Amino acid sequence: MSSRTETVNKKVNNFQSYVRPAEEPHRTIPEILGRETRERTWHDLLAYFLRPTNGHGLGTDPLAEFLKTVRRNTAIDPLGGDLETVRVDTEVQTGEEDRVDIFLTQEEQWFLCLELKVRSAEHTGQTAAYVDTEYIGTRLKTDYPAEAHHYLYLTVDDTDAPTAAAFEHLTWDRLLSAWETLLPEYMDSGRYPNRGVAQFAEFLALMRAEVSDPLEGLESYYTDVQAAKRAHEDLARALAERLRAGVRQPASERQALRIRTKSGRFPQFTEGRYNRIEIDKPPWQAGRSKPTVCIELNFHLRPHVGPGEVQHSPSVAVNLDIRGGQKLKQDLRTAFRNRVDKSEYQPKGFGEPHTNTKWHFLTTEVVLDEVDDPVEAILDKFEVLYEFETVIDKIVRTVPES
Structure with missing residues (x-):
């Protein structure tokens, strides 16, 4: 048995005290659905948590942390304004063949063109085409200040750089690490719905399993599943407390x-x-x-x-x-x-x-x-x-x- 196999087996055995062996992860949900190679799957998941108005109940917090992570790790700044009014679109067409993965806009202030890579590499001239186009969707780029045209390339590997110089580069690991720091607060504050917290924890676990080294992904999977379970245990406690307090007595x-x-x-x-x-x-x-x-x-x-x-x-x-x-x-x-x-x-x-x-x-x-x-x-x-x-x-x- 190789040393790498022994390491994996040891990690599995250590974590089995927290999660039943029958629940050992084999494939991610997108893999089960046959969608793991479709970039649209990951676009939609990311966009769901970036939109403050979606049903996750986490408000603008995921978006705020995302923009903060972009500012800390790239030259993209500022991205200001009321986060409640930030628009998040997916698969926005720029030409006959090209579509921007995610397009964030603060109307008349700034836009952020986001290209995501999980299992694929950049198509020939893809990022350059986004920079050169005059329109993104139905919106004219000149409607935004020239200094507020921003482009971001989000990838698994920090060596997988975009071809267009206008694109800043960020790795999934930096984004996931930033978001993972939010989970304890989400679970402990009582301000967020348990359902949304569990969904967010599961999304982070899925992305970790997808983009990380196998050993890192395994550990992160168990960590985030435990976080999701704790959120639902909190639901059980809240329900019992409501009953004890006389609800529907x-x-x-x-x-x-x-x-x-x-x-x-x-x-x-x-x-x-x-x-x-x-x-x-x-x-x-x-x-x-x-x-x-x-x-x-x-x-x-x-x-x-x-x-x-x-x-x-x-x-x-x-x-x-x-x-x-x-x-x-x-x-x-x-x-x-x-x-x-x-x-x-x-x-x-x-x-x-x-x-x-x-x-x-x-x-x-x-x-x-x-x-x-x-x-x-x-x-x-x-x-x-x-x-x-x-x-x-x-x-x-x-x-x-x-």
């Missing part, structure tokens, strides 16, 4: 809900963190001779490639759950179906579990990437299940003991 005089947090084996979380919340009332806990009922929020937080090279979007399963012997579960489920019509839960996103799932009444999933406010979306689903409180009270009393 029962308005009746019946016994108040009991909220418990638990850690689980799937997925593997940082020690001391929990990924499951159970909500019940003492009368629903009937002991060994009767089934136990609870509302369960189960966090499936895997913002990366999992077993079978399948991309798992982070989500929270919201279940009306049954615990206990199989016959008791079936009797309880039958009693529930006899009392509750499907029209009471199907329009609200709930369905009965898959046939090989033996422990739920009802289940749904909140995919965190698809909602603006994950906590509110999860609480809305909880509220639907809590509407069946009276039904549960009755059936746990009437189902016979085993």
Whole structure:
């Protein structure tokens, strides 16, 4: 075995205490989709975080750090003005064959023509054509001050220089390093949505794996996946705190809900963190001779490639759950179906579990990437299940003991 192979194996083994071996990265998401050689894939990902108005919820911070990194490492300066008004366009045509990868503009003040290279080299005369053209898209370059025409070449290797002298050169490593320093603040400040933080961490991990040395990419992958997981663990904690604070507590005089947090084996979380919340009332806990009922929020937080090279979007399963012997579960489920019509839960996103799932009444999933406010979306689903409180009270009393 070569020394390089031994080094890789050692790193893998060291990190397996944080991430399950089955989640070992094999290919990036663009590779799975067959888009890893398409430059447009990387243009779109980068532009998504540069646009302050996009749904990542990070505001102008990624753009501000990007422009700061450009100023620190090139002769491009100034790039001022209100960052909220910076326009970010992709694939802007300059001629019959040429398109600028990303075009940033502060109207009438400056423009930055950005050419990205990940797995390819410059086409013949490509950067020179961008400098020489009079128009970029529908905009005349002379509408901007002559000293405010800026060109940037972003590449993996610092020896891969552009042919046009007007282009400044920056490597992906410098940009990623600058952005990676923002992650701890994003996770700890509480000012940013967990979904956006997780997306940003995943993007950085993907780019690291794509442009770095294999050993560096492996270490960065695990570091950033852990960062994304911590962001979602924060979501679990925020949700539990909201529940404890009385959000949607029962308005009746019946016994108040009991909220418990638990850690689980799937997925593997940082020690001391929990990924499951159970909500019940003492009368629903009937002991060994009767089934136990609870509302369960189960966090499936895997913002990366999992077993079978399948991309798992982070989500929270919201279940009306049954615990206990199989016959008791079936009797309880039958009693529930006899009392509750499907029209009471199907329009609200709930369905009965898959046939090989033996422990739920009802289940749904909140995919965190698809909602603006994950906590509110999860609480809305909880509220639907809590509407069946009276039904549960009755059936746990009437189902016979085993």
